Amino acid sequence: MKLSKSMFFDRRYIIVVVFVVLYLLRYVLPEAFVLEVVIQSIYVMGCSFLIGRLGLVSFGQPVYLAAGAYGTAFYLYYVGTNPYIGILVGVLMGLMVSIVAGVFLVRLSSSYFTLSNLAFCAIGFFLLQKVLVKYTHGDNGLWFLSKIDSTVIIDLSTTKGIVYFSFLIAIGVWFLYDYLMDRSVFGAACLAVKINEEKLRFLGYNAFNVKWLAFVIANTTAALAGSLNAIYLGFVSPSIADVSKAVEAVAISMLGGAGTLFGPVAGVLIFIGLKDIISQIVSHWELVVGIMLVAIMIRGEKGIVGSLEGIVHKSITKNNNKPVSW
Amino acid sequence: MEDAFILKVNDISASYGQSKVLFGVSFNLGPHERIAIVGRNGAGKTTLLKCVAALLKPTSGFVVYEGEEITGRKPFEVARAGLKYVHQDKGVFQDLTVRENLKLSSYATGDYDWSKVFKYFPKLKILLDKKGAGLSGGEKQMLMIGRAILGSPKVLLLDEPTEGLAPGIVSDLATVFCELSENTALVIVDQNLSFISKIAQRVYGIKEGKMVVEISDTQEIQQASYSRFL
Numbered sequence: 251m252k253l254s255k256s257m258f259f260d261r262r263y264i265i266v267v268v269f270v271v272l273y274l275l276r277y278v279l280p281e282a283f284v285l286e287v288v289i290q291s292i293y294v295m296g297c298s299f300l301i302g303r304l305g306l307v308s309f310g311q312p313v314y315l316a317a318g319a320y321g322t323a324f325y326l327y328y329v330g331t332n333p334y335i336g337i338l339v340g341v342l343m344g345l346m347v348s349i350v351a352g353v354f355l356v357r358l359s360s361s362y363f364t365l366s367n368l369a370f371c372a373i374g375f376f377l378l379q380k381v382l383v384k385y386t387h388g389d390n391g392l393w394f395l396s397k398i399d400s401t402v403i404i405d406l407s408t409t410k411g412i413v414y415f416s417f418l419i420a421i422g423v424w425f426l427y428d429y430l431m432d433r434s435v436f437g438a439a440c441l442a443v444k445i446n447e448e449k450l451r452f453l454g455y456n457a458f459n460v461k462w463l464a465f466v467i468a469n470t471t472a473a474l475a476g477s478l479n480a481i482y483l484g485f486v487s488p489s490i491a492d493v494s495k496a497v498e499a500v501a502i503s504m505l506g507g508a509g510t511l512f513g514p515v516a517g518v519l520i521f522i523g524l525k526d527i528i529s530q531i532v533s534h535w536e537l538v539v540g541i542m543l544v545a546i547m548i549r550g551e552k553g554i555v556g557s558l559e560g561i562v563h564k565s566i567t568k569n570n571n572k573p574v575s576w
Numbered sequence: 577m578e579d580a581f582i583l584k585v586n587d588i589s590a591s592y593g594q595s596k597v598l599f600g601v602s603f604n605l606g607p608h609e610r611i612a613i614v615g616r617n618g619a620g621k622t623t624l625l626k627c628v629a630a631l632l633k634p635t636s637g638f639v640v641y642e643g644e645e646i647t648g649r650k651p652f653e654v655a656r657a658g659l660k661y662v663h664q665d666k667g668v669f670q671d672l673t674v675r676e677n678l679k680l681s682s683y684a685t686g687d688y689d690w691s692k693v694f695k696y697f698p699k700l701k702i703l704l705d706k707k708g709a710g711l712s713g714g715e716k717q718m719l720m721i722g723r724a725i726l727g728s729p730k731v732l733l734l735d736e737p738t739e740g741l742a743p744g745i746v747s748d749l750a751t752v753f754c755e756l757s758e759n760t761a762l763v764i765v766d767q768n769l770s771f772i773s774k775i776a777q778r779v780y781g782i783k784e785g786k787m788v789v790e791i792s793d794t795q796e797i798q799q800a801s802y803s804r805f806l
Contacts, residue, residue, distance in 0.1 A: 435683040438676040442669045448631070449667050453723065454655035454684035 261432075261511060265424040268512060273417050281413060283526065285482060287518050288416050292423050293475035294506070294514040296468030297499040299427060302509010303437065304464050305444035310351075310367025311472055311499040313374035316491035317347040318473025319480040320378065323392045324385070326480075331399040333406035337477040344473015345466065352465040356458060371496050378488035386488060395484020412482045419478065423471060428511055430467070440464050472499075501543055507553030516554050582607045582761055583628070583659070583731055588637035590620075590627050597623045598785045600637065605731065610753065610762045612776035614769065620785040621765040622664060625733045628763070629661035630654040642730070656684070660724040664735035664765075666716035668708035668723075675704040677719055678726065685727025693722035696752045714745040721749075725756065732756070734764045738771050750774045773798045 269288075276284040293315055300306040321343025322336040330336070355366050378386050386392065398407045404418075405411040431437045439460045442450045447457045480486045498521075506517025521539065528535040546553065552560065583605040590598040597620045605611055615621050626632040628639050630651045638647040641659055655661070668677055678700075682688045694701045697718040703711065711719065717737060724732055734753075738746045746768065753762055753775050766772055772779060779797050781789035781804065789804065791797050 435679050438669075438672055438680050439683075441671050441676075442680060445669045445671060446667060448651075449663060449669070450680075451631075451651040452629070452655055452661050452663065453681050454652050454727070455680075456650070456652050 261428050262425060265421060265428060265511070268515065269417055269421050269424070272515070273413075276413065281409065283522065285409075285413050285416060287515070287522055288413075288420050289475050289478050289482070290502070290518040290522065291514045292416075292420055292478070293472050294499050294502045294518055295423060295427060296471035298503035298506065298508045298510070298514045298517075299431070299440075299471075300464065300468045301500065301503050302507070302513070303431060303440040303444060304461060306356075306461070306465070307364045307500055308367040308468075309364050309496040309500060310355075310369075310371040310374075311469075312491045312493070312495045313367075313371040314344055314348060314469035314472040315476040315479075316374060316378065316486075316488075317469075318344040318476030319486045319490050320386070320476075321473070322477040322480040323394060323486040326394040326397050327392045328385075331397050333398050333401060333481050336398075336481060337474075340477030340480065341470060341474050344476065345470045348466040348469035348473070351469075352462045356461045356465050368493065368496055371491060372493050375488055375491040375493060378491055389487060389489070391485055391487030393485050398481065398484060406481055409482070412478070416478050416482075419474065423474070424511065431509070431511065436460070436463070501539075504553055505543055505546060507556030507559070510553070510555040510559060513553055513555040520554070580606055582642060583763075584640040585624075585628060586638050586640065588624065588627050588634045588639070590623050590632055590634045592623075596635075596785065598627070598634070601782070601785070601787050602637075603780055603787065603790075605761050605763060607730070607761055608757050608759070609777055610757045610764065610775050611778045611780065612764045612766060612772040613780045613782055614765075614767065614772060615782035616767075619782045621782055622735055623785075624782070625661060625735050625763065625765055629659065629733055631661065658727070658730040659733070660727075660729040660731070661733045662720050662724050662735060662737065664737075664739060666713055666720065666740075668711065668716050668719050670709040671707065673705050673707050674700055674711070674719055677708060677723055678704075681723040681726040687727040690726070692725060696725070696755065697722050713740050714742065717741060717745070717749070721752070725760070729760055731761045731763065734762060734766075736766055737764065738766055738768045746771055769800070773800070 272284065272288060293311070297308060297311050300308055318340040322340035325336045325339040326333070351370055355363060355370065358366050379388055400407040404415045406415060439450065439455060443457055443460055450457050450460070476490065502517040502521045503513065505521060506515065507513030524539055524542070525535050528538045532538065549557070581604040585601065585603050587600045587602050588598055589596070589600055601620070601624055603611070613621050613624065623632060627634045630646060630649050633648060638645050640646070641657065646654055646657070646659070672680070678690060678693065699715065700718055700722055703715060708716065708719070721737070737749060741749070750771055753764070756762065764772070764776065776797055777794065778790065778792040779800070780787050791800060
């Protein structure tokens with residue numbers, strides 16, 4: 251096959267390369283770190299999409315993460331032993347929660363949407379910790395690691411299997427978002443919502459449906475990350491939906507570059523990396539990360555990947571008017 | 577008997593909160609007809625178009641489109657039914673390319689035949705990969721109208737289409753509108769009388785929210801001065 255210049259800039263190839271490089275990092279860095287990066291990246295992807303492509307800042311992401319994690323946990327603790335079915339149940343749980351929550355929350359705009367999601371997250375946490383304690387075992391959580399069956403092809407009862415599977419899932423998720431963001435009419439409609447919702451209606455679009463669908467896709471992605479995390483840890487507790495973690499996904503999205511394809515990966519790498527390194531030196535690592543976040547925001551609202559995108563766009567596409575988007 | 581009018585606006589009144597803007601405005605539009613509404617800033621021209629496009633609910637009166645009352649329906653439903661509104665602020669989607677802007681409209685209408693857009697606005701063909709933000713005022717207007725004619729709408733509501741455009745482009749637009757009206761009825765709100773006189777088959781003057789004059793004689797329209805409508 252003849253290699254063309256444009257092939258190297260096809261983001262689908264870049265996606266594969268990025269995740270293969272990340273996968274190989276497990277031979278240099280701790281496997282747990284690499285796995286955390288990939289699962290967190292999947293988690294942040296939905297949030298980044300909502301902020302960057304629709305202008306919707308959600309402080310409720312932990313509750314969707316928890317929906318996936320608890321869907322998987324309930325299945326593996328109470329019903330069966332197949333981790334693949336567990337993941338499927340977790341994703342379906344996230345899908346249902348997103349569909350129902352979206353009907354109410356997507357009607358709200360700007361800060362009302364943000365704070366209502368936060369409130370929804372608080373409700374979720376309360377339900378898991380107090381109301382459903384009979385099923386969730388409250389703060390003691392659900393332990394099901396020993397109940398996970400070994401499976402054929404990719405054995406999810408082993409860490410190696412989970413790492414491999416998570417990377418395959420991540421590539422699939424990135425292919426989906428690559429299509430959604432820049433190859434589909436839906437992606438354009440999402441951006442149009444962000445720019446001017448009313449004008450999208452002039453063209454015959456039901457803007458609510460566009461936002462609702464985007465909200466469901468984004469939060470089901472978070473639920474998928476929750477499922478993978480639950481399988482990996484073999485444990486889940488209400489702290490996964492803790493309101494104090496609500497800002498994390500938003501901060502990482504902004505750090506990496508909201509709405510960019512690789513922003514979540516860059517954001518998570520830096521965020522978790524810094525957290526791990528700085529927390530060994532000072533106890534209040536949040537302070538350092540906070541200052542860094544403010545500095546990046548002052549330098550430019552596009553985050554790390556967004557800023558790099560601008561620089562590369564200027565240099566590579568000098569003679570080519572085609573827009574570059576990562 | 578088939579109705580002679582595709583659009584009937586009956587006794588529309590509208591207000592923004594406590595402030596009344598329109599007082600019992602009525603007009604009719606025949607298929608393939610080109611009518612213009614002229615008036616000073618703040619006379620209620622845009623409000624009237626918004627009421628027709630279902631972007632603003634009138635306090636009284638109703639709008640009938642193709643024999644069906646559309647008052648109170650959602651704007652996207654009205655747009656899908658073939659009554660399109662072209663906003664006055666050259667509001668293309670700035671972060672999207674011309675291609676994406678057209679794609680959005682194609683997807684909503686199921687009409688992927690862009691040849692009619694390029695027939696009227698050939699320049700758009702070479703601007704396909706340019707983002708909306710980088711277009712000139714005239715190019716934005718071309719894109720907005722191009723986007724609106726996809727799906728072959730039956731009525732186009734054009735709000736100040738010549739505002740801020742160079743005379744050459746205005747002249748081209750006049751030709752395009754005349755050609756467009758072979759398939760689409762047009763309601764044009766504008767303050768450019770020489771432009772209006774070239775294309776309008778009927779002109780309404782609106783003043784302080786009331787229709788004050790209607791001229792349907794082409795010769796009379798061409799001779800009319802601005803003060804006649806105010």
